[in-house]
Amino acid sequence: MKPFDYARAQDVSGALDAGKIIAGGTNLLDLMKLGVETPERVVDITRLDLKRIEDHEGGLRIGALVSNSDLAVDDRVRRNYEVLSRALLSGASGQLRNMATTGGNLLQRTRCYYFQDVASPCNKREPGSGCRAKGGATRLHAILGASEHCIATHPSDMAVAMQALDASVEIEGAEGTRTVPLAEFYVLPGDRPDIETVLKPGELITAVILPAPLPGRQTYRKVRDRASYAFALVSVAGIVSVKDGVIEQAALAFGGVAPRPWRNLEVETALAGREPTRETFDAAADILLAGAEGQGGNDFKIPLLRRTFRAVLGELTQGA
Amino acid sequence: MKTTLTINGASYELEADSRTSLLDALRNHLGLTGSKKGCDHGQCGSCTVIADGRRINSCLTLACMMDGVEITTIEGLGEPGALSPLQDAFVRHDGYQCGYCTPGQICAATAMLDEIKAGWPSVVTDDLTASPELSEAEISERMSGNLCRCAAYPNIVDAISEVAGVNGWKEAAE
Numbered sequence: 211m212k213p214f215d216y217a218r219a220q221d222v223s224g225a226l227d228a229g230k231i232i233a234g235g236t237n238l239l240d241l242m243k244l245g246v247e248t249p250e251r252v253v254d255i256t257r258l259d260l261k262r263i264e265d266h267e268g269g270l271r272i273g274a275l276v277s278n279s280d281l282a283v284d285d286r287v288r289r290n291y292e293v294l295s296r297a298l299l300s301g302a303s304g305q306l307r308n309m310a311t312t313g314g315n316l317l318q319r320t321r322c323y324y325f326q327d328v329a330s331p332c333n334k335r336e337p338g339s340g341c342r343a344k345g346g347a348t349r350l351h352a353i354l355g356a357s358e359h360c361i362a363t364h365p366s367d368m369a370v371a372m373q374a375l376d377a378s379v380e381i382e383g384a385e386g387t388r389t390v391p392l393a394e395f396y397v398l399p400g401d402r403p404d405i406e407t408v409l410k411p412g413e414l415i416t417a418v419i420l421p422a423p424l425p426g427r428q429t430y431r432k433v434r435d436r437a438s439y440a441f442a443l444v445s446v447a448g449i450v451s452v453k454d455g456v457i458e459q460a461a462l463a464f465g466g467v468a469p470r471p472w473r474n475l476e477v478e479t480a481l482a483g484r485e486p487t488r489e490t491f492d493a494a495a496d497i498l499l500a501g502a503e504g505q506g507g508n509d510f511k512i513p514l515l516r517r518t519f520r521a522v523l524g525e526l527t528q529g530a
Numbered sequence: 531m532k533t534t535l536t537i538n539g540a541s542y543e544l545e546a547d548s549r550t551s552l553l554d555a556l557r558n559h560l561g562l563t564g565s566k567k568g569c570d571h572g573q574c575g576s577c578t579v580i581a582d583g584r585r586i587n588s589c590l591t592l593a594c595m596m597d598g599v600e601i602t603t604i605e606g607l608g609e610p611g612a613l614s615p616l617q618d619a620f621v622r623h624d625g626y627q628c629g630y631c632t633p634g635q636i637c638a639a640t641a642m643l644d645e646i647k648a649g650w651p652s653v654v655t656d657d658l659t660a661s662p663e664l665s666e667a668e669i670s671e672r673m674s675g676n677l678c679r680c681a682a683y684p685n686i687v688d689a690i691s692e693v694a695g696v697n698g699w700k701e702a703a704e
Contacts, residue, residue, distance in 0.1 A: 213548070214548060216531065216548040216594055232592070232595070235590055235591060236572055236587070236590050239551070239590045239591075239592065240571050240590060243570065252548070254592075256595060279650070282650075282651075283648075283649070283651065288651065288659050289658075292658055300653045303575065304641075304645070304674075305572075305587045305675045306572060306587065308581075308584040308585060309590065438670070438671050439675055
């Protein structure tokens with residue numbers, strides 16, 4: 211690990227533009243040990259007052275420093291945002307969830323093997339240096355939203371659930387506070403895969419806002435290489451309501467398949483007003499998977515996503 | 531840089547580079563070698579300690595961030611002749627082979643049982659709004675952050691099940 215200066219922020223303004231932010235540290239310290247991150251100055255924000263989960267306009271305002279454990283086990287989240295609680299509980303391990311924070315989880319970096327290996331070229335680490343993943347081992351990689359410059363996936367489970375829940379991100383900067391819908395927070399790699407979000411240098415995430423809970427059933431289904439403590443190959447966050455035998459409303463987001471927590475509103479439109487049949491699910495899956503492209507080692511994700519999608523919709527609409 | 535650490539109820543003055551992980555501080559600076567370094571990347575759990583009552587990976591924690599936090603290591607849970615219930619159960623159930631992961635397993639299990647008492651669900655809990663009932667499936671899920679390369683998992687689950695009083699624990703077969 212490269213040497214760095216350590217400082218502790220006393221308030222939010224003291225954390226802005228002050229250096230590399232550290233909170234839970236579970237991803238940053240890992241990347242610093244690998245030499246992927248080499249900050250000269252690390253600013254510890256763990257003592258800031260950003261650890262509360264508050265009722266907010268019928269929904270919740272989640273402080274950026276709320277740990278993944280505290281968020282997953284909050285009574286309101288368990289009762290009204292089951293998809294979020296389940297997504298959090300499916301991620302990482304008990305130890306890591308105790309350390310990892312809400313803001314840090316949103317900003318965690320890809321687990322692409324080549325991004326983590328500083329001996330490999332990587333357009334995300336060094337724009338223009340190339341991509342070793344293309345033509346390499348691609349089991350974890352994207353089938354949607356990738357570019358010729360980067361095929362990495364976003365690894366978060368939490369952010370997938372938040373994407374389905376229409377969450378927004380509250381951001382503090384030198385010019386004040388702004389709120390960005392999560393749907394607009396992550397940017398696709400294009401020819402600049404090093405730019406992952408609309409967060410500007412020096413800005414700090416202070417909270418995530420959840421709107422009032424949607425009606426219907428919720429679940430988070432995660433498919434992975436082992437039963438626990440592994441990143442998603444494919445995941446589906448779903449909130450679906452059924453009325454008089456037809457799907458009233460569906461909110462769906464997908465993990466493990468794209469450079470950002472993936473959502474496609476056309477999929478949801480194709481489900482609304484239809485009977486919950488296999489034909490309906492397949493027609494919506496066709497829209498979801500239009501343009502999906504495998505890289506060889508991840509070709510299996512295309513049928514796997516279709517099947518997981520159908521299974522989740524079947525579960526959420528059965529007997530409803 | 532200087533940091534005051536509170537470990538197993540005692541105060542320690544640490545003078546170390548800012549890069550020093552809590553794990554390296556414990557092992558290399560303070561002589562508390564019970565916590566083990568396996569992967570050093572938060573993947574194996576052998577470095578697990580308890581911070582303010584919660585289990586964490588000490589390898590992914592900077593020591594300089596931990597002033598004012600009550601750290602408990604395996605040395606603080608019990609000692610020869612006065613083992614903690616989990617330490618005693620691991621011995622009796624042969625919950626290890628080489629023993630390298632054991633301090634992390636026991637620290638993780640100690641805090642995990644407190645999570646159950648606090649009513650925390652896991653991803654295998656059917657009803658998230660109910661108090662979780664501990665079962666072998668729940669223990670396996672909740673302990674997945676601790677790898678055992680010798681694969682002593684069945685005996686680890688037995689040891690934890692006995693201490694937790696899980697129904698159906700195979701006492702009769704012992």
